[in-house]
Every structure is written in structure tokens, then in C-alpha cells.
Amino acid sequence: MLTVFAFLLAIGVLVTFHELGHYWVAKLCGVRVLRFSLGFGTPLLRFRPRETEWVICPIPLGGYVKMLDEREGFVMPEERGRAFNNQHALKRIAIVAAGPLANLLLAVLLYWVVIAQGVPQLKPLVGTVIAQSPAAAAGFREGDRIVDVAGKPVGSWQEARLALVDAAMSASAIPVRVQTEAGASAERRIVAERFGDKAVQALQQGDPGLSPARFLPAIGAVEPGGAAAKAGLRAGDKLQAVDGLLLPRWEDWVQMVRNSPGKDLRVRIEREGKPLDVKLRPESVSQGDEVAGRIGVAPLPDAAWNDKLSFMVHYDALGALAEAGAKTGATAWMSLKFLGNMLIGHASLNNLSGPLTIANVAGQTAREGVSPYLEFLALISISIGILNLLPIPVLDGGHLMYYVAELVRGKPVSERAQLLGQKIGFILLASLMAFAMLNDFSRLLGG
Structure with missing residues (x-):
């Protein structure tokens, strides 16, 4: 219901303002406005305080302002000077x-x-590099601070993303200058074409496989009825290893689960300070042309990193x-x-x-x-x-x-x-x- 209400309110506000622009300038130019309609179809509500009829119709995807016009009907001789077509x-x-x-x-x-x-802003710090993404291939590392994109200096994550969108429209290889955690200057070149159309589209929307967010290798929430819930995993569990292989980063877990649809995994976790082994089988889900594993968990955000990431700009x-x-x-x-x-x-x-x-x-x-x-x-x-x-x-x-x-x-x-x-x-x-x-x-x- 909130989605429906938010959508209808948005359409109502945007259409009203658009049509009021036509209406106000028409009145300033001496044109007679016959009807101001929000929506299309048979009118639900109508009223006429003066010469303009105001109407609300049931189909909310648009509206219109109808002006006096000789091309659409007979106009009295004394009104011809107020017709739109005669302006x-x-x-x-x-x-x-x-x-x-x-x-x-x-x-x-x-x-x-x-x-x-x-305005709450995020520093242009790389918190997460998605595996097998254009950003990973370009050599980005967690902790990199983005300094400029294609020669354009950036001071926030939002500016960096907009600069990526702008650069992606005119170049196939985008140079990004960063400052590493050690303080050294380095250049990363993002090339998305080799990763397919979806990667190119993501880059055109400012996403080369980077995120300012950083997550701990721990479960923040468990989806009821999902594979993780069936295996007995709980919020707060710290993830350590799969089949004896240590996985220190949340992104490593994501990749492991994605690559293991329908496979039995022996997962070592830490719960309340004690080690525990659980058997986990990721569900198989279709994602475009491939099948990936899914267990239905959300990660636990790294609170210390998030505090370091955020800042406020006042005007x-x-x-x-x-x-x-x-x-x-x-x-x-x-x-x-x-x-x-x-x-x-x-x-x-x-x-x-x-x-x-x-x-x-x-x-x-x-x-x-x-x-x-x-x-x-x-x-x-x-x-x-x-x-x-x-x-x-x-x-x-x-x-x-x-x-x-x-x-x-x-x-x-x-x-x-x-x-x-x-x-x-x-x-x-x-x-x-x-x-x-x-x-x-x-x-x-x-x-």
C-alpha cells in the first residue's frame, strides 16, 4: 500500500506542477483555459470556480490543459483573440x-x-570490491580512496558515481586515480566490455563492482524458510570456514554460496564464542542465463567502517x-x-x-x-x-x-x-x- 500511495502521490505532484506551468503562462498570455485535468478517463470530480473547469479523472498517468482553439471547435467572434491558435x-x-x-x-x-x-555524504572510500567484476579486474582494493575519475576530481562517493556515469557515456576505458590505504597514488583503468552487456549497463549506471559499504563475515539477519534458516543459522553467527577452507571476507562467502547451488557444504561458525559445524545446502535460483546458489541471509554491517565513511555537508x-x-x-x-x-x-x-x-x-x-x-x-x-x-x-x-x-x-x-x-x-x-x-x-x- 505504501508503494501504491507513494507512486500515486509522485505522479499527482509531478503532473500537477507540469500542467500548472502550461496553465499559468497561458493565463499570462491572455489565452482562455477551458479545462485543467489531472488524469484521463471519465471525470470523478469536477468543479468550475470561474471560466476554467477543474477535473480529476481515474487514470492517473498524466493530465492536460485544454485551451480555447479554433481548430477544435467553434469560437465566438469576441473570443477569438483569446484562442491559442491565434496567439x-x-x-x-x-x-x-x-x-x-x-x-x-x-x-x-x-x-x-x-x-x-x-546533506549526508559518503567519503569516496572503497569498502567492498565485488569479485569477478570490472573493478576487481582493474585492481581496486578495499580502502582505496577515489581521487578523480577520468581527470575529474571527486569529494564524495556520490560525485564519484556520477563521474563514472558521465565517463561511461564517452569512453570504453575509464581511468580512476586512487590513494591506497598506504598513502600511495595509483591509477585503476575500468573496462567493462569484456564482462558482457550487463556489466556495461551497470557501469553506465555508475556501478563497476564497487561499494562504499563494508560488511563483517557474520550474519545480520536470516530469511524465514530459507536455506540458512533450515540449517539452523542465526543472526550474530560468525562465519569462519567451508569444508575446511578459511573465508575471512563476506565477499568470499557470497562467491562460495553463488558457486554452490544445490551442493552440501560443511560450514564452521562461531556462536557465542564457541565453534559449531552446520550442514548447509544453498538453494538453486535462476539469474538470467545462469543458476546461482542462495541461502537467504543478510550481512552484518561493519559499524566502525560506516562511522568513518559518513560526513555531513551544511549550506x-x-x-x-x-x-x-x-x-x-x-x-x-x-x-x-x-x-x-x-x-x-x-x-x-x-x-x-x-x-x-x-x-x-x-x-x-x-x-x-x-x-x-x-x-x-x-x-x-x-x-x-x-x-x-x-x-x-x-x-x-x-x-x-x-x-x-x-x-x-x-x-x-x-x-x-x-x-x-x-x-x-x-x-x-x-x-x-x-x-x-x-x-x-x-x-x-x-x-
């Missing part, structure tokens, strides 16, 4: 652009609220606003670069997400607290703003393209050309939405 092209451009720009403004405001409270009101604007701009630019790289084949379409993934993330961030949820809203608001500015007919950007062409040509684009563009745009947008939904189902099914 100068610059006014129509302003009205159409106001929706996406309102989404970008909303992102600035949301980031401002979050940043003004103080005054103006500083927070400037930081919010910069973050919105950087995220918007990265979104544009990502879309451009998808068009030329440098980024995978598998990174597209649809409503199911968005709903899932909405629920997750809502459980984490108000600030993570607001940051999620800001990110989606930026995505909506950028997507709507793309020059694709049926989107706001498509209309902007027609009106700019009108300014250049001195006359409107023909209705035939607009109709053809609308058909092409609808097919393109429907295809992207279908692909995004397929990606959603693939993620839900573990593909």
Missing part, C-alpha cells in the same frame, strides 16, 4: 515550454528543501539554492547525454524504466524517509521535463519544433505535415513505452 508563435512557445520548465523548477525546489537540511539558504540549481542542471545535462548515447547506440535501451520500476523505487525511497523520497521526486521531475522537451511530435518538444519552424519560415507548418509527424511521434513514443515496460517485467522476474 503569436512566441506566446505559443512560452505556453508549451512552461510545462517542462515547471518540472525543472520543481526539481530545484525539492533539492533545495533537501539540501537546506544538511545556508542561498548556498542550498545554488547547490540545488547546480544539481538540477547537472542531472538534466546527464539525462540529455544519456538519451543522445541511446540514439547512437552507446547506451543500452535496457536502462529505460517504466511505471513499474518507478513505482517500486517510489515505495523504497518512501520507506527510507522524507529526504530520499523528495530526491526521487526531483529526479523523476527532471526526467519528465527533459523527455517533454525532446523534438518528438505529440510531446511538448514536438510542438515547440513546429512553432520555431513557423518563426523561421514566416508561416505555420502545414496541417498535413503536422498530422504525419503526430503519427510518427506516437509510434516512436509507444515503442519506447513498450520497451520500458518489458524492461520493468524483466527486472521483476529477475531477468
Whole structure:
């Protein structure tokens, strides 16, 4: 229920702000707005305080502002000056652009609220290196401090990850300069192609196989009914060896379990200071094209490391606003670069997400607290703003393209050309939405 509520609230806020952008600028330009609708379908609620009818409909995936327009019906002679189609092209451009720009403004405001409270950050310290990953092949070691990525200095884990995303869009080998635990300077070169498409996609999302988190070789939680619970393992058990082989790191245990689906393992643990042997058989689970072992446990975080990892950054009101604007701009630019790289084949379409993934993330961030949820809203608001500015007919950007062409040509684009563009745009947008939904189902099914 929390996931559903968080998703509906997100869509409601983002759509409302987008459509209010169109509405406010239309009113400023003297255009009559006939209807302001949240959602689609048969209206559930409607009211008309003045000349605009305000409507709430049952299908929440969008909304619209309907303006007086001679192309859509008869307009009284005295009202023709307030019709959208009779406005100068610059006014129509302003009205159409106001929706996406309102989404970008909303992102600035949301980031401002979050940043003004103080921003928890993580130092760019490597806590865990995933075995058989691009990061492991590059020679990363636990305790490395990331200094710069592709020549760009970073001061936090978040900055390092964004720099990796940016670099992955334009280079196949990414140089990362680190300071080792011993204080020496070293360069690691991340190359993901040799590890397959999934590794490339993960790198494009800022994950080469590194994590700032560090875990102890001990069980933090046990899933009821899982292989670990059936073997009698408990939270707090310290893991020591498998079949006589010492495994000192949590990552070693993860790798051992993954590589042992359906196999009997003799596990040596320490419980309340005493050694104990248990028999454990990992379950077999499908993960894409391979079968891996799973026992249903969560690790015990290394509290001392986590205390060393975290720090807080504080800003005054103006500083927070400037930081919010910069973050919105950087995220918007990265979104544009990502879309451009998808068009030329440098980024995978598998990174597209649809409503199911968005709903899932909405629920997750809502459980984490108000600030993570607001940051999620800001990110989606930026995505909506950028997507709507793309020059694709049926989107706001498509209309902007027609009106700019009108300014250049001195006359409107023909209705035939607009109709053809609308058909092409609808097919393109429907295809992207279908692909995004397929990606959603693939993620839900573990593909």
C-alpha cells in the first residue's frame, strides 16, 4: 500500500506542477483555459470556480490543459483573440515550454528543501570490491580512496558515481586515480566490455563492482524458510570456514554460496564464542542465463567502517539554492547525454524504466524517509521535463519544433505535415513505452 500511495502521490505532484506551468503562462498570455485535468478517463470530480473547469479523472498517468482553439471547435467572434491558435508563435512557445520548465523548477525546489537540511555524504572510500567484476579486474582494493575519475576530481562517493556515469557515456576505458590505504597514488583503468552487456549497463549506471559499504563475515539477519534458516543459522553467527577452507571476507562467502547451488557444504561458525559445524545446502535460483546458489541471509554491517565513511555537508539558504540549481542542471545535462548515447547506440535501451520500476523505487525511497523520497521526486521531475522537451511530435518538444519552424519560415507548418509527424511521434513514443515496460517485467522476474 505504501508503494501504491507513494507512486500515486509522485505522479499527482509531478503532473500537477507540469500542467500548472502550461496553465499559468497561458493565463499570462491572455489565452482562455477551458479545462485543467489531472488524469484521463471519465471525470470523478469536477468543479468550475470561474471560466476554467477543474477535473480529476481515474487514470492517473498524466493530465492536460485544454485551451480555447479554433481548430477544435467553434469560437465566438469576441473570443477569438483569446484562442491559442491565434496567439503569436512566441506566446505559443512560452505556453508549451512552461510545462517542462515547471518540472525543472520543481526539481530545484525539492533539492533545495533537501539540501537546506544538511546533506549526508559518503567519503569516496572503497569498502567492498565485488569479485569477478570490472573493478576487481582493474585492481581496486578495499580502502582505496577515489581521487578523480577520468581527470575529474571527486569529494564524495556520490560525485564519484556520477563521474563514472558521465565517463561511461564517452569512453570504453575509464581511468580512476586512487590513494591506497598506504598513502600511495595509483591509477585503476575500468573496462567493462569484456564482462558482457550487463556489466556495461551497470557501469553506465555508475556501478563497476564497487561499494562504499563494508560488511563483517557474520550474519545480520536470516530469511524465514530459507536455506540458512533450515540449517539452523542465526543472526550474530560468525562465519569462519567451508569444508575446511578459511573465508575471512563476506565477499568470499557470497562467491562460495553463488558457486554452490544445490551442493552440501560443511560450514564452521562461531556462536557465542564457541565453534559449531552446520550442514548447509544453498538453494538453486535462476539469474538470467545462469543458476546461482542462495541461502537467504543478510550481512552484518561493519559499524566502525560506516562511522568513518559518513560526513555531513551544511549550506545556508542561498548556498542550498545554488547547490540545488547546480544539481538540477547537472542531472538534466546527464539525462540529455544519456538519451543522445541511446540514439547512437552507446547506451543500452535496457536502462529505460517504466511505471513499474518507478513505482517500486517510489515505495523504497518512501520507506527510507522524507529526504530520499523528495530526491526521487526531483529526479523523476527532471526526467519528465527533459523527455517533454525532446523534438518528438505529440510531446511538448514536438510542438515547440513546429512553432520555431513557423518563426523561421514566416508561416505555420502545414496541417498535413503536422498530422504525419503526430503519427510518427506516437509510434516512436509507444515503442519506447513498450520497451520500458518489458524492461520493468524483466527486472521483476529477475531477468
